[in-house]
Amino acid sequence: MSAGQLTLLDCTLRDGGYYNNWDFDLDLVERYLQSMVSSGVDIVELGFRFTFANKAKFLGPYAYTTDRFLNQIHVPEGLILGVMVNAADYLKAPEGDVAAIRNFFAPKVESKVQLVRIAAHVAEVATCGGLVSTLHELGYRVGFNIMQSNSCTDEKLAELVRAIRGFEHVEVLYFADSLGNMDDAETLRIIQTLRLEWDGPLGFHGHDNMGKALGNTMTALSNGVSWLDATVTGMGRGAGNTQMEYLLVEIEKNSHKSVNPAQVIDLACNDFEAMKKHYGWGMNVFYYLGAQHKVHPTYVQDMLAQGIFSPNDVVTLIDLLGENTGASYKSQGVANLMTARFQRAEGSWSSRQLFENRPVLIVAGGPSAHRHWTAIENYIQENKPIVISLNLLDFVPLNLLSAIAVCHPGRLVPLMNNSIGVPLITPIQSLPSTITNSLSSSTIYDYGMQVDPTRMVPQDTGCIVSDALVAPYAICAALAGGATKIELVGFDGFDGRDERFHKVNDVFAMLLKVAGNTPIHSLTLTHYDIPQRSIYSF
Incomplete structure (x- = not known):
């Protein structure tokens, strides 16, 4: 194949699998394959061929794209099938890279796969010669994809290309806009640099983080790049990729190649649009x-x-x-x-100044707190606890609060340059200066926080917590400050099937253990294993 012949490669299932664990319905896949061949797409990269050892969770068939599985799929005549391998998986294989390739790839005559693309980070490129030569010996066409190529200087990129050229059997050299931050000028720079050392076909894989994937792809095409990647509706990791339906329209309009966008547009609108709404790929701010x-x-x-x-x-x-x-x-x-950010277990404020010998009510943002707010407010009026909200909560009147506990930098953004008259309990010395400089008009209770996954230690001026969550941070402050009891509302929690439930539940188990004789109760419904009472029982 000459360097100038345009080749369209669709990698929807391979790149899109990052959203659904590579678990696509077979009937959808067969409609997709038919639309590809009807539209003029040359190659479909059906999936990855991950090694088995490093994937300790369920992944669907297009994560492995085994020959056994491919034999179940009807592939339309004239369509070339490809798979991608991550170089790191094979370079780090216990049996060695060459043996791993032979373990996971049969000779080409026994497989429906024709093309294997190797995706390699910059630091891995020079060590991929064995992968290339072994795949070639087995009979496969080989493509090579340099990831994050625009992180390289011209000199470094030229060095990488010389190494790849030395592998001898690479048919097409790809560069990928892995971080989605390339523009026309950067696309052109990389093409010109690659061309200094490479005279074979070049390929481009664009990401749409900044809405420039299609523009960069067309720039690549007009500057001699002859292999172009795209996916249906742009389905792919993060913001996704160049959208195949748009690329086909551009190619048809400019007569670069005989294509028919209609079936891919139909597939995009009727099959993939619902998935896009569900998973949410595509450009956003x-x-x-x-x-x-x-x-x-x-x-x-x-x-x-x-x-x-x-x-x-x-x-x-x-x-x-x-x-x-x-x-x-x-x-x-x-x-x-x-x-790493939270490593200061001591602050400059003593928690005893606020909590000593006082009952404490800590308000989280769960739906139960909002639903039962009238009862909670009655409890506050009658029992006069120290009231702490976890972050700024829009349904909690500020005049009822003794302080707002905040440890995540993002939750302080609404409070920047805007004193609300309520003190902030926060590990101020561990926060970015861009935030702390904007809190100068606020009263700060500097209570330190250190994160250590194995420990939960309340201390007078700071704490050691097992996770960077505001709930244990505030509860530790109350415990260390000598609160007589700690009542919680709005701690609804995640469903028990959600892995986040177990993470937070373990945090509460540690808190209850270090609380000693200080009682902790949830006064509204919670999924966590916290002793419960009712806000209506007082």
Whole structure:
């Protein structure tokens, strides 16, 4: 195949699987394959071929795309099938990279797969020669994808290309806009740099974090890139990719290749649009901001999927990730970031000043607190407890609060440059200066916080907590301050099937253990294993 012949590759199932664990219905897949061949798409990359050892949870068939599974699928005549491998999976395999390839790939004559693309981070590229040569020996066409290529200088990129050229059997060299922060000028820079060392076909995989995937793809095409990736409705990790239906329309309009967009548009509207609404891929302001800060889009995807972060939380965490090597994704990256930030177990404020020998009511934002607020307010009026809200809650009158406890930087954003007349209990010395400088008009109770997953230690001026959550932070302050009892409302909690339930429930188990003789009760319904009473029993 010459460098100038246009090849369209659709990788919807492979990249889209990040949203549904690569578990697509077979009837959908067969309609998808038929629409691909009818539209003029040349290659479908059906999935990954992950190694089995490193995947300790259920993943659907398109995570592994085994030959046995592929034999169940009707593949329309004329359509080329491909799979992708992550170089790291095979380079780190206990049996060695070459043996791992042979373990997971039969000779080509026994497989429906024709093309294997190797995706490698910059640091892995030079060590991939064995993967390339073994796949070639087995009879496969080989593509090579340099991830986060625009993080490289021209010199480094040229060095990587020379290494890949030395592998001899790479048919097409791809560069990917992994962080979704490329523009036309950057796309052109990389193409020109690659061309200094590579005269074969070039490919481009665009991400849509900033809404530039299609534009960058067309820029790549007009500058000699002949292999173009896209997915139906852009389905793919994070904000997603160049949308195949739009790319086909552009290609048809400009007569680059004989294509027919109609069936893919029908598939997008009738099959994938419902999934898009459910899973939420596509450009939004958080992916745009993440691209600006060079943050891996999976961090944003994870935060949005968890449903526990406010918009301010997400914005603040993107900012922090941008300062702390957020370009490389790690599954515990956000949690580790928070753990690393909170390492000061002592503050400058004594919790005894507020809590000693007083009953305490801590208000969380669960639906039960809002639903039973009249009864809660009656309880406050009659019993005169110290009232602490966890973060700023819009249904709680400020005049009833003794203080607001906040430890997550994002939850302080609404309070910046806006004194509300209620003191803030917060580990001020552990927070970003951009936030602390904006709290100068607020009264701050500087109660320290250190995160250690194995410990829960209430102390007079700060605490050690097992997780960077505001609930244990506030409860520890009340315990250390000598509260006579601690009552909780609005701690509804997650459903027991949600893994977050177990995480928070373990936190409460540790709190109840260190509480000693100080009683802790939930006065509204809670899923957690906390002793309960009723707000209506007083």
